[in-house]
Amino acid sequence: MNLRAQQLFAPPFAAVRRLYPGAALCVVLALAGSFLAEHYAAPALMLVLLLGFGFASQAADARMQVGVGFCSRHVLRIGVALLGARIGVEQLLSVGSLPLLIVLTSVPLVIGAALLLGHWLGLPRLHSLVAGVAVAICGVSAAIAVAAVIPAGRLEDRRLLCVVVGVTALGTLSMLIYPPLLGTLGYDDIQRGLLLGASIHDVAQAAGAGYLVSETAGDVATLTKLLRVALLAPLVLLLGWLLRRGDSGSAEFPLFLLGFLALFGLNSLGWLPTGLREGLVTASNACLLVTMAALGMRTTLSELFAQGWRPMLLLVVLSVGLLLGAMALLALASP
Structure with missing residues (x-):
């Protein structure tokens, strides 16, 4: 009986023992980054990423590699699946036709521009795709979601991190610069909220x-932004199919997308209780923090800086172009 029990439980326990050192360190770094973010009002994902950079030498230890690799790939997919709980069709219905027009026009234009400009700058196509989706949709969450559906080995961790770092920095700068800038250009509160x-x-x-x-501008900005976020679900499903269509190993379909889609549908129908929905969103955030710690540990700052100025230029041009494009569309749509 004891031998039978050992045969049943030894493999799972052995797997846990291999995963534990690296995974435990990633969890500790995620908790530390969350603590610092709460006390210093800084982006938690960025702080966890920086902590991960500081422990990059530990990730080279053979005992750590299995757990860190598990967090950077599998925990990432769990987090993306749970993202579906925060997105719903009601977000599409809660805004008027003008935000819908601007979002549906600007998102594909930004992604297309990213691929073209990235090709001109000599960047890998998948790097440009992740950067374009991050700028067009919702920053770090979108970048991670797209990276999760890319077949293993086709996108280097350092390139994903370059997008994460750049889009976070630009988002923070735009939050400070755009409101006074749009005010000096004469936009009213509703228009400013829409553009933000x-x-x-x-x-x-x-x-x-x-x-x-203002409160009005904040409400409009939030609704417009959530409309962009709502496009993440169909876009990730489409990219998952396109990127794996020609793979000989296409049997490895990203099944976590089914979980993403299921939660998206349940949330849209209002079938997720508030407590459960909040718990799933919290779990998703926790998974993304653990993933950031793992990605930081797997990349050194020297590798990140070695990519040069081109990736950052791509993000800057796309971000500025997104604002200018939204302003142009608003001007065309206004009477």
Whole structure:
């Protein structure tokens, strides 16, 4: 009986023992970054990433590699699947036709421009794709979601981190610069909220920038930004199919997308209880923090800086172009 029990439970326990050192360190770094973010009002994902950089030498230890690799890939997919709990069709219905027009026009234009400009700059196509989706949709969450559906080995960790770092920095700068800039250009509160929601990368940053202007601007910015976020679900499903269509190993379909889609549908129908929905969103955030720690540990700052100025230029041009495009579309649509 004891032998039978050992045969049943030894493999799972052995796997846990291999995963534990690296995974435990990633969890500790995620908790530390969250603690610092709460006390210093800084982006948690960025702080966890920086902590991960500081422990990059530990990730080279053979005992750590299995757990860190598990967090950077599998925990990432769990987090993306749980993202579906924060997105719903009601976000599409809660805004008027003008934000919908601007978002549906600007998002594909930004992604297309990213691929063209990235090719001109000599960047890998998948790097440009991740950067374009991050700018067009919702920053770090979108970059991570797209990276999760890219087949293993086709996108280097350092390139994903370059997008994460750049889009976070630009989102913070835009939150501070865009509100006074749009005020000097003569836009009213509703127009400013619309432009802020259509151009700032992160949901919290877009909402914060809007409420810096007024309550009305904040409401409009939040709704417009959530409309962009709602496009993440169909876009990730489409990219998952396109990127794996020609693979000989296409049997490895990203099944976590089914979880993403299921939660998206349940949330859209209002079938997720509030407590459960909040718990799933919290779990998603926790998974993304653990993933950031793992990605930071797997990349050294020297590798990040070695990519040069081209990746940052791509993000800057796309971000500025997104704002200018939204302004042009608003001008065309206004009577």
